[in-house]
Amino acid sequence: MGDQRPATGVRSFPIDGGRIEVFELPGGPGRPLLVLGGVELGLRPLAGTDTVLMNRWLRRAERRRVVVVGRPIPDDPADASLLLHPRAAAKAVARAVALAGLADRSLGVEAESGGGRISLWLALDHPELVARLVLASVAAETPTGSPMAERLGRWIALAEARDWGRLFAGFAQQMRPAGESGAPDAFTAAARLQPHPSTPERFIAELRATLDPSSFVTHRLREIRVPTLVLAGGRDQVVPADVSQGVAEGIPGARFELDPECGHTVRTAFRGYDELVEAFLAEGDP
Secondary structure: OOOOOOOOEEEEEEEOOEEEEEEEEOOOOEEEEEEEOOOOOOOOOOOOOHHHHHHHHOOHHHOEEEEEEOOOEEOOHHHHHHHOOHHHHHHHHHHHHHHOOOOOOOEEEEEEOHHHHHHHHHHHHOHHHEEEEEEEOOOOOOOOOOHHHHHHHHHHHHHHOOOHHHHHHHHHHHHOOOOOOOOOOHHHHHHHHOOOOOOHHHHHHHHHHHHOHHHOOHHHHHHOOOOEEEEEEOOOOOOOHHHHHHHHHHOOOOEEEEEOOOOOOHHHHOOOHHHHHHHHHHOOOO
């Protein structure tokens, strides 16, 4: 019979000051799904990662079209701080959705970590695009002096010093559940293949924007009126579970789910994640 997988590909769309990439996976008749990832170390362009994206999202595409949107890529690296602010990124995502032919559809949105804050801004500034929200390991703000802010500050310092070895090693450890050690994980293996970020200016800019109070949305969570599912890991070393729970408590009617043994990589380590998320998304299908 040959390979029956649907054709896929990464497309690049123009935005003000740069471009943004979109990976599309055709799927079933359910409500289309927009996917936003976390702050990937190195912020590699989507182009060239087609196989990885296919393997991760093919199951979700059994029910619905999947559209994975990357972070803005500035024409001038000096503009990274402008384009990587979560609110500006949300505007770029809305443009990508329109150019991908989905401007007339309200979407399910599945977002993780840093992508979660972008999705919150998307729901606030472009509510016509968002029908349901799935937020994994998300923080609506990064208060000055908090453990999260201190950790980000250390990452920024290491990145600006181009001390990639220590930065990668720290990332690999902090992605694991608190108190867990052992063999290197997939993140560590990927870091070995690319010993420094491909676009460090984007990585640094997004981390800095996460610390910027103008990116905080805690005071506006009550304005979000779509069904929302928030998932967190009880052993998350990057975004503590109570922070994600606070996001759920701020959004009217939001549902909160906790896996006590999960760390920061909720999408891959949360017990029953795909089944739980797909059931929630299916509740909003036409």
